[in-house]
Amino acid sequence: MMMNRATVTHPIFAVACILPILHIPPAGAFVVDSCRKILAEGFYNEYARINARFRDQAMYAALCSSKFQQARQAINRAQQSGTSDSFGTSYGLFSQRGSGAHSGMHSSEDSLSEDRFNQWKSAYCSKNSLADSSRAAEFLMQKVVSPSVASAWSACMRKREGLTCWATPQNKEITLNVNWTKTDSLPPQVQHSFLTRGAVSKFEGVDARRILPVGYALNTETLPIPIIREMDSAVVASIQVDHKGEEYSCNVFIPGERDFALTTPFKGR
Numbered sequence: 001m002m003m004n005r006a007t008v009t010h011p012i013f014a015v016a017c018i019l020p021i022l023h024i025p026p027a028g029a030f031v032v033d034s035c036r037k038i039l040a041e042g043f044y045n046e047y048a049r050i051n052a053r054f055r056d057q058a059m060y061a062a063l064c065s066s067k068f069q070q071a072r073q074a075i076n077r078a079q080q081s082g083t084s085d086s087f088g089t090s091y092g093l094f095s096q097r098g099s100g101a102h103s104g105m106h107s108s109e110d111s112l113s114e115d116r117f118n119q120w121k122s123a124y125c126s127k128n129s130l131a132d133s134s135r136a137a138e139f140l141m142q143k144v145v146s147p148s149v150a151s152a153w154s155a156c157m158r159k160r161e162g163l164t165c166w167a168t169p170q171n172k173e174i175t176l177n178v179n180w181t182k183t184d185s186l187p188p189q190v191q192h193s194f195l196t197r198g199a200v201s202k203f204e205g206v207d208a209r210r211i212l213p214v215g216y217a218l219n220t221e222t223l224p225i226p227i228i229r230e231m232d233s234a235v236v237a238s239i240q241v242d243h244k245g246e247e248y249s250c251n252v253f254i255p256g257e258r259d260f261a262l263t264t265p266f267k268g269r
Contacts, residue, residue: 039145046144058137065136128259139255167254190212195237232257
């Protein structure tokens with residue numbers, strides 16, 4: 001007996017999920033865009049004249065945020081500023097040769113290998129991410145470059161499209177700059193903001209651990225916000241805004257006084 005088979009067709013529904021687009025500014029290795037080049041060039045041009053402690057701290061952060069070839073370029077650029085031949089021994093990147101008057105002399109081309117640099121990064125850069133090291137280098141370099149270089153860098157940052165944030169050191173205080181640049185006249189609204197490790201925003205009426213109130217509308221300008229932090233504490237600041245259904249976010253890492261300060265010599269295996 002032949003039996004008719006009933007074919008059951010299940011309707012397939014195509015469901016379209018409309019999700020907001022999240023814009024996150026890149027934060028890769030140091031000196032990868034025009035703004036960072038302004039700051040880095042000013043730093044290396046003045047390298048030999050900068051206080052060694054602050055200079056080494058900024059250079060340390062820059063090296064932690066760099067890949068091998070970028071690190072070699074940074075070291076060569078610093079050497080061109082007129083520093084001594086013993087550059088790099090304080091970071092443990094080079095082995096001192098011999099003894100006496102020429103102890104420590106080297107050429108970065110033949111002394112720094114990729115293997116040694118990677119060992120050094122594993123030993124000294126594991127505490128912070130690549131992005132945080134890059135942001136720390138920006139913050140620390142601002143401390144030591146000339147005011148004209150710092151102003152040129154800030155002016156470049158203000159021209160970036162969308163939401164941009166950066167921290168500016170001012171003596172013992174810190175200013176968090178929140179910048180919105182868009183041709184559209186409709187201002188974005190703050191969805192979320194956060195400060196870590198007990199840092200406090202001095203923006204009036206904001207809740208604890210927040211930078212700006214929820215729903216606050218950003219104008220097309222730079223909004224400077226004083227930040228108070230506990231002594232020697234690193235701080236992460238993050239802001240997320242909504243602009244016509246699209247989300248924009250920015251993050252800032254402010255290093256503590258003891259971050260990126262070498263205290264023990266590195267001995268590569």
